[in-house]
Amino acid sequence: MxxxxxxxxxxxxxxxxxxxxxxxxxxxxxxxxxxxxxxxxxxxxxxxxxxxxxxxxxxxxxxxxxxxxxxxxxxxxxxxxxxxxxxxxxxxxxxxxxxxxxxxxxxxxxxxxxxxxxxxxxxxxxxxxxxxxxxxxxxxxxxxxxxxxxxxxxxxxxxxxxxxxxxxRAASRAELLAEELEATLRRRAVIEQAKGVLAEHGGVDMHEAFTALRRYAHDQERGLSEVARDLADGTVSPADVFARG
Missing domain, CATH: 3.30.450.40 (GAF domain)
Incomplete structure (x- = not known):
């Protein structure tokens, strides 16, 4: 049902x-x-x-x-x-x-x-x-x-x-809120770079690249932006990500 x-x-x-x-x-x-x-x-x-x-x-x-x-x-x-x-x-x-x-x-x-x-x-x-x-x-x-x-x-x-x-977090403190928002947007920029790397490597569009990145992060029980950073520094290769697909 x-x-x-x-x-x-x-x-x-x-x-x-x-x-x-x-x-x-x-x-x-x-x-x-x-x-x-x-x-x-x-x-x-x-x-x-x-x-x-x-x-x-x-x-x-x-x-x-x-x-x-x-x-x-x-x-x-x-x-x-x-x-x-x-x-x-x-x-x-x-x-x-x-x-x-x-x-x-x-x-x-x-x-x-x-x-x-x-x-x-x-x-x-x-x-x-x-x-x-x-x-x-x-x-x-x-x-x-x-x-x-x-x-x-x-x-x-x-x-x-x-x-x-x-x-x-202690949301009433404005400086913590500002810090978290800025950090979130910085992580988004890293993810945009990772999407481009995956799209070029796999010959896929940006949505498919993002889906593969999320799937790999979930499978590894790791954060999305953490995996994106590893792609940027070569710790994780695009082939690793697509192999998890």
Missing amino acids: SATPDQRLARTFVALADTLVVGFDVLDFLAALTERSVELLEVDAASVILSDQRGGWRPAAGSSERADLVELFAVQARQGPCFDCVAEGRPVRSGDLATEAALRRWPRFAPAALDAGFRAASAVPMRLREQTVGALTLLKQAPVDPDDNTIAVGQALADVATIGILHN
Whole structure:
């Protein structure tokens, strides 16, 4: 018997909580968050941006590493519902990006999203008390305005992600929060390099390379960024990673 939506949601929170306790890796956690968001909220793609602690926002994870989606996720860190969401600290939604493009509300994001095949978008903030540290974006291929329940569940998932980023540290201390966010984004840069190495070696696209990297890290019970660093310094070879596939 297949699980009900409520059962899948409950299992997601249990899985995320388990990730916090055992072998926590924040980038792997965020990647899993976006994948579960796609599954549970019946959207076609999801991504996370984080504060770089210097007044800017940068992409940290996505449900796919497809090149056009990675480019779109980078654009949304500067414009679109995700950018508005972190600026205002509240959910932002649009049920028809074609209309937004015509009105030039988001002159860079809306055309890029349409070119990637998406017609609707929404974003919910990742908040620590009154401070917004990032956002979770949800994209749909159909022009459908997300309902209140989807936004509410998305917000709950974003709240869990915020707890995951802080990793049970003394979150009230702003300097620890800034340190963790900056470290997360530095690790993401290392992973981008590792993806390129694997893609070139294996003749695969970036999404397949990222999937192989995650699979190898899970199999070795190691952190995603740790394995990426080993690829960079030659401790682990691309052949080792693909052999685990």
